[in-house]
Amino acid sequence: MSNNDKIGKCPLCNREEILTFHHLIPKTLHKNKWFKKNFTKQEMNTGILICRKCHNGIHDLYDEKKLGKELNSFDKIYHDPAIKKHCAWVSKQK
Numbered sequence: 001m002s003n004n005d006k007i008g009k010c011p012l013c014n015r016e017e018i019l020t021f022h023h024l025i026p027k028t029l030h031k032n033k034w035f036k037k038n039f040t041k042q043e044m045n046t047g048i049l050i051c052r053k054c055h056n057g058i059h060d061l062y063d064e065k066k067l068g069k070e071l072n073s074f075d076k077i078y079h080d081p082a083i084k085k086h087c088a089w090v091s092k093q094k
């Protein structure tokens with residue numbers, strides 16, 4: 001468990017788990033000109049705490065540019081059909 005992690009309820013699957021920090025703009029994009037032009041440093045460092053299974057699923061489903069450009073808010077992630085389906089599966093896991 002790292003300093004950014006804590007135990008709590010994952011807002012995507014509702015399981016009580018160790019939560020990890022998910023950057024809404026992936027860190028690999030922070031030096032990209034387009035992202036530097038369109039987002040402040042504060043916006044690029046904004047994130048959400050979610051469980052590891054949901055976090056891995058998000059990164060397995062979409063590449064970093066798609067995440068940064070199209071799924072850069074909790075609301076967008078929460079309402080994405082593929083992520084919703086994955087998190088519904090995660091919610092049934094131990």
